[in-house]
Amino acid sequence: MTGGGGIPLVRASGDPYAVGRAHGEALAGPLRTFLDDSLCRLNKVLQEPVTWEGLLPSIAAYRAAVAAALPDQAAEVAGLAAGAGITQDEAWLLQLRREIMGYRRIPTAGDCTTYARTGHTVPVLSQTVDLNGNLDDYLGVLEIARTGSPRRSLVLSFGGLLGYLGLNSDGLAVGLNLVLGGDWRPGVPPYLAIRHVLDTAHDVTEGLEILRTLPLASSRTIVLCDRQRAVCVEILGDDLRVIEPDDPARSHVAHTNHFLHPDFAPGDEINVFARNSSVRRLKAATAGLDELPPGAGAEEHFALMAQPPICVPDRGDIRAERTVAAVVMFPDRGELHVRPGDPSLSRTQTFRL
Incomplete structure (x- = not known):
């Protein structure tokens, strides 16, 4: 496969944990930076700020639901955490950011065509x-x-x-x-x-x-x-x-x-x-x-x-x-x-x- 320009290409193979670990290792620095940037920039876009402690119950609820329905993906998130050197809750926040944002009835110019x-x-x-x-x-x-x-x-x-x-x-x-x-x-x-x-x-x-x-x-x-x-x-x-x-x-x-x-x-x-x-x-x-x-x-x-x-x-x-x-x-x-x-x-x- 070929890739060009500045978009990172991550090749990940193996079982779900290994796939996640390769992903985390390849992007460890940027993922740490993203997490540290106002909680994945959530507090730059939300009208009301959130805290890490306040997010933990929601993260746990979504994590349990995904693990029950898609255990392979739960294992991949665990591998992502290990590869990137972040906690599993932090790795789950990366998956759940849009769900935590929810939806807001405010004017917007677009959201995909x-x-x-x-x-x-x-x-x-x-x-x-x-x-x-x-x-x-x-x-x-x-x-x-x-x-x-x-x-x-x-x-x-x-x-x-x-x-x-x-x-x-x-x-x-x-x-x-x-x-x-x-x-x-x-x-x-x-x-x-x-x-x-x-x-x-x-x-x-x-x-x-x-x-x-x-x-x-x-x-x-x-x-x-x-x-x-x-x-x-x-x-x-x-x-x-x-x-x-x-x-x-x-x-x-x-x-x-x-x-x-x-x-x-x-x-x-x-x-x-x-x-x-x-x-x-x-x-x-x-x-x-x-x-x-x-x-x-x-x-x-x-x-x-x-x-x-x-x-x-x-x-x-x-x-x-x-x-x-x-x-x-x-x-x-x-x-x-x-x-x-x-x-x-x-x-x-x-x-x-």
Whole structure:
């Protein structure tokens, strides 16, 4: 596999503990710095500050839920802690940061735009990654090869996360969007659920079956794409809804940050300002994708994602979401293309299985 530019590439193989240990050893310095930076910058983005002692009960509850549902991931977090020279609670905080933030009904400019298409075209899943906290300085890529499995994965990660988005060697790519609704509670964070899907699923159908078995902690949309099929999975509480292409001949889906399924739309907690942004970005992504040729390459997809309103600019406020990366994945080729930071200002870095 190749990697370029300044994004760290961590190659990790073996059993779950060994995979985590390799990850921790490779990024020990940055992870320590991140933890020491206002508790992973939580106190730079939250309206009310948190303390380490105050976080421990929540960390314990999520840790128990993940260990019960996904013991391999619990072992990997233990390895991450050992490799990085941090405590296990600190390693769990790295996994749980977004869950601890919860969701706030305040104006926001964006929180990821994702699309995927298959059919009579090159299968592709592309998305912007819109986050607060200026997390592009903790961006990394993991190459995972687990003992006992022929499947390998490329995973985009931020600040010690075991998973965020990525693809595997079976030809499955997974992306995500934030949607707001329901009760967020101790369970499997969607980021870890995505990593589990990449570790264990052969295709979209298997990915859907796996997601239905997990006690997911919070609302999200997860986008799955293989060589023949692309779907959006909206998650609200204990329920899932699958959105497939309206026109099988076009075979594409797109999602931003408001619920699209009519069953979930009444439970949407997005505020009006964020919804307006979400609707604009969805329209722009859908229209732009319709104009891209079937064989469009990574640079053509990046050109679309680098345009406003899909690309959310830096407004100089660490509390505000902005585009901290853009990704183009070709699952049948095993290619992960990344532009760190604002994609209109950065160059493409390519990672291949």
